[in-house]
Amino acid sequence: MLTAILTGFLFSIFLVFTGRFFKGKLSILASLIPLGLFVYFFQFIPAIADGNVIMKSYEWIPSFNVDLGFKLDGLSLLFSLMITGIGFLVFAYTSSYLKGHEYMDRFYGYLASFMGAMLGLVLSDNMITLFVFWELTSITSFFLIGFNNTNPASRKSALTALGITGIGGLFLLAGALLLNNMTGTYSISEMLTMSEAIKSNEFYFLAVLFLFGAAFTKSAQFPFHFWLPGAMKAPTPVSTYLHSATMVKAGIYLLMRFTPVLGGENIWNTTLVIVGGITMLYSAVHTIFRTDLKGILAYSTISALGILVFLIGLGTQEAFLAAAVFIIVHALYKATLFLVTGIIDHQTHTRDVTRLSGLNKIMLPVGIAGILAAISSAGIPPTIGFVGKELTYEASYHSESMVIFLMIAIVLTKIFLLYAGFVAGIKPFTGKLPEEHANTKAPGFILWGPPLLLATLGIVFGVAPFIIESSLIKPVVEALGADASEMHLALWHGFNLIFILSLITIGVGTALYFIIKPSEKLEKGIARLDFIAPENLLEKFNALFVGFSNFWTNFFQNGYLRNYISIIILFLVVLVGYIMIGNTNFTIDYNSLSKITVYEITTTMILIAGIFYTVFTDSRLAAVAAMGVVGLSICLIFVFYSAPDLAMTQFSIDTLTVILFVLVLYKLPKYLKLSDYKTRVRDGILSTIFGLIITTLALQVLAEPVSKEVGNFYAANSYIEAHGKNVVNVILVDFRGADTLIEISVLSIAAVGVFGLMKLRLKMKDRRRYADTSLNVENENKKK
Structure with a gap:
């Protein structure tokens, strides 16, 4: 496993000397790296499905009880497959999207290093090792988000993302040190055997607070969410990779990994339900007021992350099952929509949804991928999105308290997400083709192949959910400490209240799509409330802090x-x-x-x-x-x-x-x-x-x-x-x-x-x- 993790970093070093060969037609060969890693992790599916856990440990700093410990179970395997599988498609997509770019080799180096960091993060079984790779994801994402470094907006977005996630890294380190003080070990597996002792410890609340700080900043939970829309200044392959399957889900992974250790207490579950609920509804509403395709997808991503935090907070077996399925659902349809958005931007040179329509006449395969992804996002059968939505509703309905409020929140969120998916995946391809795009050229296979493959998998897994049931989903639920032996995935759960709620969601969301049209008027309307937005409040606080720092420095450091x-x-x-x-x-x-x-x-x-x-x-x-x-x-x-x-x-x-x-x-x-x-x-x-x-x-x-x-x-x-x-x-x-x-x-x-x-x-x-x-x-x- 250590070799698999280091492969991305070694490839980046290799590019320093041979980068010029990956700027032309040979650039697609870079995708062989994540493809090989995907095949490597894919072979572990049978063993993990049988309930095995693969452990590897390499001595690092024994005097401080720190080793390079790695663990491959259902949870880490699912994330590893997403990181390498979607990574392969992103690498291949990049070879055409950035074709002829002066710094394509540099981009591949950043992307490969990020992939290695994410693999190290999800496979680490040692808290210090986890922290090291956690910080490496922040650093490499900084270079990816700020790749267009001649653009001031890109530089600002990269700094904002690094600042917010960097603060989360400090919280994670503090949590690691505190947990070590409580348990005498940095091993996450050993902490699993001390769950009750940790929960009864006087520092339990502080440890939970530190881990929340790390997870909420990384996974863009309210009020730390604003760095993610700003990160859309990055090239589309970055947005696809970081915001559908990897970086933003690092916080989700952290919460899921430590649920068996710290979960089950009111402070853990209640906080996650509240923060996740606020994030998912707040961000879903924001999608109505955006006209930039990436902006719409960014806020829908934040909302999806809020749903995952919400489900983890519910803490039931049904919620864990719904979260495991929704991770796959979101990765498939969101990666597809990002790649489709990149193609639209690449071919038409605009992401303004008010200027886009009728593109099916030019790029039919891209349109098919976008529509399929939108359908999966909306939870319409026979997609895997429908299965995930019903499981989410069922988990919320069977929650122990505040059922009505939780159901209202999750249904409203799904309605707005359906609207966002339709606007991003259907609107650009239906209707009349504008004259300004009449001469738009059709993209090549390397561009439209990856999104179409991902969108197709959303249909295949929906029609035949048994493909991922035993191989991927159940091992994840078991890794969260729940019994998955009696759980089964099915497209049809019968005509019941959950199905009625699904129909209401589809009907109201579709009506909303036809009633509310994206416009600059709506966007300017929501902009009037920017003065109370977390980003602006933080900027004001930052200005006050800078002023105080100047006064303090000038007073004490006056040159004498x-x-x-x-x-x-x-x-x-x-x-x-x-x-x-x-x-x-x-x-x-x-x-x-x-x-x-x-x-x-x-x-x-x-x-x-x-x-x-x-x-x-x-x-x-x-x-x-x-x-x-x-x-x-x-x-x-x-x-x-x-x-x-x-x-x-x-x-x-x-x-x-x-x-x-x-x-x-x-x-x-x-x-x-x-x-x-x-x-x-x-x-x-x-x-x-x-x-x-x-x-x-x-x-x-x-x-x-x-x-x-x-x-x-x-x-x-x-x-x-x-x-x-x-x-x-x-x-x-x-x-x-x-x-x-x-x-x-x-x-x-x-x-x-x-x-x-x-x-x-x-x-x-x-x-x-x-x-x-x-x-x-x-x-x-x-x-x-």
Whole structure:
């Protein structure tokens, strides 16, 4: 399985060196990759149908209990077949749709990487592995959505999609870490055996919240749905692949995979029913107000995803069965309609449904595919869509509570989706052909073959649902923790309430199609409510956040180093001071301290005088010399306390620093007095308080009992292991080698910077302008 997952990524790398061969007639050969993978997964159908689960594990990061664990059961097999099967058709379709495109090889690389990421996602049995592939789908989809990178709208859509799904990725990682904390494992299979323990854990609600955040953002649930219509800026093959069978269903997969682990509780089921119900009805209504074919399909996709979340939330065996069937139903008809829309756009150069009609006269096979897909979308027999719709109604009818509200919501949703399917799949091909499309050419087989095949499968599976019953549907239901032995798919369930609701749906939806015509007037009407749309509300919040960030940055990051240091010290003073005030056990044993000598008092007075002179002098050279006095005073203190090695180091560094300062200051303009007396007093008070806190901390440390374990360790091992007689040197060189190396690196970088400043040679014009600016600043300060 690992090889199957990596195939897409390896093919992308292969294209880096051989991409030029996949820009012409040979481009169709790229479709052999997903076709081969489809055949590979297809062979597992008999074993999975018999109830087997295939597990593979490869060691990755054993110290963190993270491995490359993969699991192939009914759920992952269904998604793998959709990813590779529809992927094969999309790859083949692309060879004609993007024929002659300059970056076709790049597109195939993105598409193959995305396919590999999706396979890794649905096959992963380890939460960290799942997260890695989850993020890879977001990254690769970013490149696919923004493929037309010269278009600002495409770039914005790609960034929006990446931002929303990226936030979901953070939620998933948090959920993975929390579940690991609760169970001690990242293995999803092992979590299945701990379901009751997880549900009784105090962090159960938080874990559910994190997984909801990941699933809702990825699968475009309200109010995170707006990234999906924006993603329609991508080429049609991307829209087909990402929004019918793969990326947008990743969140659905996550919810289905964790239903046996976290499902069954009110917080899980009720939330999914509410969020799914709002999403499916809200988005279905939106399809009425769109005139762009991709826009209609985008909102109908969001609605379909809402239906799946709604069914998972119901949590019954019937609901799981309906969800499993509807996944296939939606993948078949939605992929068909997207491919048909792409053909229409490719041949007529428009997706405006108000300008499209009568195209059956030009592209009959495409029209047949569109009409069949529309019929399946509407749930009209003998399509598999009819089977899925009846199962959905039945699951809603047998729900435990709020049956009437749930039935009204799902029936209204199906009515609007029928309307959307008819507008996208039937309207462009019926009626009179407009003159502007009279010279439109018929597409080739590579374009119309894939959608016609998918639409035909929607009829075949409807007439003979037993083809997918035992091989695909039942294993999915069993993977969700339900008993599927007594479940059977049939086209005819008898004349009952569910069938009557189906007839009402078909009748009302068809009437709606003939009554309401897509128009710009309707689209402009709904646009008036954009000010309360989630996307606009998020943009307003983003604008406020950017404004606050600018204020915060300009206030704290104002370009003055002294302000940065003051803020850092103030923060430490408040934090450490608060901790010290709350520490009631703080004591200082003054008797344990050594007596103060006259040498120490004299040296300290010289040090203080040097500090004051540094702060208040108007001469740079005098300030540097005074700083040297401070450094030499510290050297003497080290000598008094028997640390000659530190004294020599301090002496060397201080001398070097003084020399470098003099060399640098020699190249700078005249001294600028940029701070007034009040500022210096403020900084003096702050530094004094900080010094007192550090002194107090030092005294407290001295009062603590001395532990000699560390010292004894170094003394005992410095000669034996490091072959050094000087313990301090051994610690610096061997035991703290990395730290010393970093310090040397910092000094080297600083030296390079100083050398660069010394070698700086400004042009005469720049020197004069800089000198004039400095003089003006100095004059302003004098006026103040």
